[in-house]
Amino acid sequence: MFHLSHYMYMKNKFIVLAVLLGISLASKAQEFQAKVTVISNRIPSTVDKKVFTTLQTQLTNLLNNRKWSGETFKQTEKIECSFLLNLESIIETNVYKASLTVQAARPVYNAAYQAALVNFMDADVIFKYIEYQPVEFNESRVQGSDALASNLTAIFAYYAYTILGLDSDSFQPKGGDVFFQKAQNIINNAPEGKGISGWRVFDGLRNRYFLIENLINSRYNIVHDVIYSYYRSGLDKMYDAETEARANILQSLIQLQAFNKDNPNTMIVQFFMQSKSAELIGIFKKGMPQEKSKAIEILSLLDIANTSRYKEELR
16 A cells, blocks of 8 residues: 555665665565564463463564555555553463453654554453464454454454554545455454454444444444544644644544534544544644634543543643
């Protein structure tokens, strides 16, 4: 995938080196520059912790070496992301209960700043793993031959496609549709088995099912406009046209609140606002008094947990 803004981030020295060495980066680079961390502190010492180092390496290879799209990503276009798999307990031999924290960011044009796309903790992770078992994902066989073994790769693939979709949405209106549909395919064919949850409508209100439902629901199309205008018409313009960019960001938040009022308690609003408070305070601190007032009003409705912070720092 060719993102103009990503391209502009190419470092001159890197380009020169690539040319001198005759490296064809586009033919080799996949979509992600992912870091996977597996934390096993809560797992008894009777289990060989080397197993989890192997798992960490295999999951890293899955994300960074698999081709997730038909597009070509240049080295500097790779999406930076992290997956923190925190093992909480052993359900039975080789079967683990865990949480997964997923973070992803995209660069802001003409800045060294990376703006958050995803910052989400999924508490519904259960999987089976035996050291050196294949850690692969086949979208034609999401359930695989062992539901518990396949559940982990299905979850990682689901978030990989979701990240790709959100990244694409931030550069082109509804640019992420094809990736959200791939995530929906995983939902439709998700592994089923004892203890597996997070894939179905009755597994809670903040789960994998509802996130993608919100992103592919045609009644919620305004959300994609908000994503695009926030990043592309807002953050990417902060360097060249700060006043216009700030106005565009405020307008995107006004649109999001109008959607939130008509569709209360949707997961996507909370998901979008997650960990944006510091970023938004930085944006509106330099705004005119009326902009600050409007920002406080809207943000207090969209991000209730940080209301007092907005009022204190934007007054």
